[in-house]
Amino acid sequence: xxxxxxKIAFRVMLRQKFFTAISIFGISFxxxxxxxxxxxxxxTFGNDAPNxxxxxxxxxxxxxxxxxxxxxxxxxPVFYDQVEKxxxxxTMGRYIAxxxxxFKNGKKTSIDVVFTDEKVWKIYKHDLLEGRTFTADEARGxxxxxxxxxxxxxxxxxxxxxxxxFLETTPRLRVIGVxxxxxxxxGVGPEAAQAFIPLNRYHFGANKNPIYSAIIVAKQQxxxxxxxQSLSKLINERYNPKKRNVELWANDxxxxxxxxxxxxxxxxFIFFTMVIPALNLVGINIGRIAERRSEIGIRKAFGASSSVxxxxxxxxxxxxxxxxxLLGVLLTYACSGLVITHIVASNxxxxxxxxxxxxxxxxxxxxxxxxxxxxxxxxxxxxxxSRLHAVKALKNGNL
Amino acid sequence: xxxxxxxxxxxxxxxxxxxxxxxxxxxxxxxxxxSIMGPSGCGKxxxxxxxxxxxxxxxxxxxxxNTLISGYADxxxxxxxxxxxxxxxxxxxxxxxLSVVDNVxxxxxxxxxxxxxxxxxxxxxxLEKVGLNSRTKHYPNQLSGGQRQRVAIARAIVGNPExxxxxxxxxxxxxxxxxxxxxxxxxxxxxxxxxxxxxTHDENMANKTERxxxxxxxxxxx
Ligand SMILES: Nc1ncnc2c1ncn2[C@@H]1O[C@H](COP(=O)(O)OP(=O)(O)O)[C@@H](O)[C@H]1O
Ligand SMILES: [Mg+2]
Numbered sequence: 001x002x003x004x005x006x007k008i009a010f011r012v013m014l015r016q017k018f019f020t021a022i023s024i025f026g027i028s029f030x031x032x033x034x035x036x037x038x039x040x041x042x043x044t045f046g047n048d049a050p051n052x053x054x055x056x057x058x059x060x061x062x063x064x065x066x067x068x069x070x071x072x073x074x075x076x077p078v079f080y081d082q083v084e085k086x087x088x089x090x091t092m093g094r095y096i097a098x099x100x101x102x103f104k105n106g107k108k109t110s111i112d113v114v115f116t117d118e119k120v121w122k123i124y125k126h127d128l129l130e131g132r133t134f135t136a137d138e139a140r141g142x143x144x145x146x147x148x149x150x151x152x153x154x155x156x157x158x159x160x161x162x163x164x165x166f167l168e169t170t171p172r173l174r175v176i177g178v179x180x181x182x183x184x185x186x187g188v189g190p191e192a193a194q195a196f197i198p199l200n201r202y203h204f205g206a207n208k209n210p211i212y213s214a215i216i217v218a219k220q221q222x223x224x225x226x227x228x229q230s231l232s233k234l235i236n237e238r239y240n241p242k243k244r245n246v247e248l249w250a251n252d253x254x255x256x257x258x259x260x261x262x263x264x265x266x267x268x269f270i271f272f273t274m275v276i277p278a279l280n281l282v283g284i285n286i287g288r289i290a291e292r293r294s295e296i297g298i299r300k301a302f303g304a305s306s307s308v309x310x311x312x313x314x315x316x317x318x319x320x321x322x323x324x325x326l327l328g329v330l331l332t333y334a335c336s337g338l339v340i341t342h343i344v345a346s347n348x349x350x351x352x353x354x355x356x357x358x359x360x361x362x363x364x365x366x367x368x369x370x371x372x373x374x375x376x377x378x379x380x381x382x383x384x385x386s387r388l389h390a391v392k393a394l395k396n397g398n399l
Numbered sequence: 400x401x402x403x404x405x406x407x408x409x410x411x412x413x414x415x416x417x418x419x420x421x422x423x424x425x426x427x428x429x430x431x432x433x434s435i436m437g438p439s440g441c442g443k444x445x446x447x448x449x450x451x452x453x454x455x456x457x458x459x460x461x462x463x464x465n466t467l468i469s470g471y472a473d474x475x476x477x478x479x480x481x482x483x484x485x486x487x488x489x490x491x492x493x494x495x496x497l498s499v500v501d502n503v504x505x506x507x508x509x510x511x512x513x514x515x516x517x518x519x520x521x522x523x524x525x526l527e528k529v530g531l532n533s534r535t536k537h538y539p540n541q542l543s544g545g546q547r548q549r550v551a552i553a554r555a556i557v558g559n560p561e562x563x564x565x566x567x568x569x570x571x572x573x574x575x576x577x578x579x580x581x582x583x584x585x586x587x588x589x590x591x592x593x594x595x596x597x598x599t600h601d602e603n604m605a606n607k608t609e610r611x612x613x614x615x616x617x618x619x620x621x
Contacts, residue, residue: 003515004501004508011496298492301453302554303481303509305474390453394492 002315009316012292020320027324027374031366032331033273036339037266038362043183044257050124050182051191054253056090057123058216058224059188063235066245079238080214086230088223093119093215095189096202100169104156111152114193115202115212123217124190131163131177134198142200146173152194153178173197186257189213216250224252296385297393310379310386317378318371325367325374332363400562400594401427401450406459408445408617419445421617423459429561432588432595434605437614443598444566446614450596451484451564452476464561481509485555487565491547493539499550500526500535506558525553529583545576552583556593563587565597569604581607 013020047054060083084092095116102109114120117139126133133147146167153162153175167173173195184192199212218224228250235246299309408420419442427433427450435443448454449461452468461468463483471479485506493502503522507513513521526532529549539547548568555563565584569577581604587593597608605611613621 004504007501008494008496015496294492295494295496298494299505299509300477301451301480301486301492302506302558303477305477305509307474308477308509391448394453394488 005312005315006319008312009319012316013320015291023320024324024327027321027370028326028328028331030273031325031328031363031370032335033269034366034369035328035332035359035363036336037269038366039336039359040185040339041262041266042359042362044185044262045253045259050126052125053123053217056218056221056224058218058227058250058252059256060214060216060231060248060250062211062213062249063239064247064249065240066247079234080212082234083214083216083231086227088219088227089216090219091119091123091217093117093123093190093217094199094212095120095215096199096212097189097193098202100167100195102156102167102169104168109155111194112192113146113195113197114189115197115199116190117199119215120190120196123215126182127180129178129180130161131175133177133179133196139198140200141198142203143198144171144173144201145176145198147177147179147196148175149179149181149194151181167195171201188256190215292385293388293393296388297390297395300390301394306386310382313382313385314375314378317374317382321371321374321378325370328370329363329367332366400429400431400464401425401596402460402462403446403450404460404462406446406449406456406461408442408449408454409457418617420449420456423617423619425612425619427562427594427596429594430588430592431610432585432608433597433610433612434608435596435598435612435614436600436602436605437620441614442617443614447564447566447596447598450562451486452480477509481506481558483561485558485560485563487548487551487555487563487568489567489570491539491544491551491571493547493550493554495539497538498535499531499537499539499542502539502550503553503557505554510558521557522553525557526550528556528587529553543576544572545579548572548576548580549583552580552587556587556591559591560593562594562596565595567598567600569599569601577601577604 042048045054051057080092080094083089093116095114097112097114099110100113102111118134118136121133129150130153131147134143134145138145148156148162148167156162156167157165162175162178165175167175186192190196202212216227218227228248231250232246232248235248236243240246296309299312300306304312403423403425406420406423406425407418410417410419423446425446435446437443445454449456452461452463452471463479468476468479494505497505500519500522503525504518507518507521523532523535526535529552531546531549531553534542534546539550542550548571551568555565563584568584569580572580584595584597585607588595595608597604599605611621612619
C-alpha cells in the first residue's frame, strides 16, 4: 500500500512539475529563511552563550554635555567605582576595544582585541578549550598575556598547542588560554573580540590616559531604566555644574541593534517568503481537485473507502512536505555558511570564524511546522475530496 | 444474484425533480449475461450504479447474493464492491498516472492480505486473459481505445468478482474493436460463469446476450 502511495505521489508530482517545484521550493525555502532568521535573531538579541546576561546588560560609553567643547566625555575611573556600587548593579566590567596587527609569513593580519578585566569571564560564558582565563590580579597587574579564540589559534599556531606560545604583536603577548569561536553580528568590545588582554596592559601602549567603557549587568532587566537615571544623576553631580542637557551613551541590546527596524525588515522578508508557498498551495489544491476527480471515482468503485482515500492523499502531501523539509535542512546548512561569511563574521578578512550558524532545535521546529502545515494543507483537501460521491466523480472526470 | 424490488430513484435539484427510475423490479440470475437497452436518459446508468452500490436508491430494496443491502456504511459498501463487483465504463476510466499493470492491480490494493508480488502475478494473469500481456508497462495514453478497454476489463476481473457491470463498454469503440471487447466478455461469462450486466445501444451486441431488458423513461418496458 505505502509503495503504491509513494508511486502515485511521484507520478502526480511529475505531472504537476511546476507546482511541485514551487511547493517543494516553498517549503524548503521557508524552512531555510525561518531557521536563519531565528538564528540571526538569537545571535543578535538572544541570551545564548556567550551572551548569557544580554537582556539585563547596559553598555555604557560616556556622555555629551550640550554646548561642551568636547562632544564626548568619558568619566574617570573613580566615577565607575561609584557606578559599580549602585544597589541594582550586579556586576560591572571595564573594557577598551582595539585592534592588533601582526605579521605571519610576511602577511599582515589584524585581529579585534579587547582590553578588559576578569569580570568578562563572569558576564559572558565562554567554552575554554585550552589553558585558563586571567584573574583579577593579572588584569590589574597589566601582564602581557592573552586569551584567544580557536580560529585565531588555528591561524597562528595551526594544530599545535597554543598555551605558552606568543602572539608576535606589539606588545608580545603570551597565550594563556583558548576559547571556542562564537558568533556575533556587529557587537562591541567583548561581544566581538578575538583576543582578550588584561585591561591595564593598555596603559603600556601609546595612550597614557585611556577611555574605557563599562558593561553594566543589572540585577534584573527591569532595573535598567533606574540604572540609567542613576548614571545621569552621577554625571550631573560631577560633570554638569551648569545644568545643561546631557546625552547618555548607555544602551541595552535592543537600543544598540535597532530592534524595531530589525522587526520591520524581517516582517517584510517573512511576508514575501510566505507568499510563494501560499500561492502554490492554492494552485496545487485546485489542480488536484480538478484533475483527480475520476481517480477518486475509480478507486471508490473498486473498493476504496473514503477513509482509505483520505489516507492516500494525506500520505501524498506528507511525502511532498518531507522532501521539502529535508531539502530545507540541506539548504539551511548550505546557506548558513554564506550568511556567516557575509553577515555574521565581521571580524576580519583573514581569520574567519569556524562556528556554524545552525541551531538544530530551530530547524527541528521549522521541519515540524512545515510537516504540520503540509498535513493541514493536505488533510483538508484530502478529506473533502475523499467524500466526493463516486458517481459524481466518475461523471465529471472523463479520462 | 442481484434482486431489485420496487427500486425508485429521484434526482432533486432546486428547480426540478427527475424520476430516473420508477418501480423497477429486476432479478439477475447467477451466471446470466443480461443487456440493458433504451434511449439516452432513460435511467440505464442510474440502474447500473444502484446495482453496483455506487449510488443509493430513493426507495426500494437491493439484494446481492441473497443479502439485503440496507443501511450499510461507506466502509462496508466499499468492501462489498471490492469483493463482489467489477466495473467497466464507456470512457475506460483508467488512471493515467499509473502504468497498465498498476491500474489493473487497483482492486487488489483494497483487499487485505494480498502481497505485492501476488498482486502483480494476478494482474499479469488478468492482462493475459484479455490478450494484453505485451503492454503491461505502458501508460494508458500510449494505448488505443480498444486496448484501454481491455485493460479496464482486466482490472474488472482481477479480483475474480461474481458480477461485472459494464456501462456501454463498446460505446467509444469502432465496430471491430467493439466486437473484440464483446467476445472477451462472452468468453468470460462462458468459461468463468461470471454474471454480467451490460448497458448497450447496439442491437447486435444485445442480441448476443441471453436476455435483453428494455427501458423507457425510467421504466422497464418488457
Ligand atoms: N446526478 C444527477 N442529478 C440530476 N439528474 C440526473 C443525475 N444523474 C442522472 N440524472 C437524470 O436522470 C435521468 C437518467 O440518467 P441516466 O441514468 O444517466 O440515463 P442513461 O444512462 O440511460 O442515459 C436523466 O434524465 C438524467 O438527466
Ligand atoms: Mg448512461
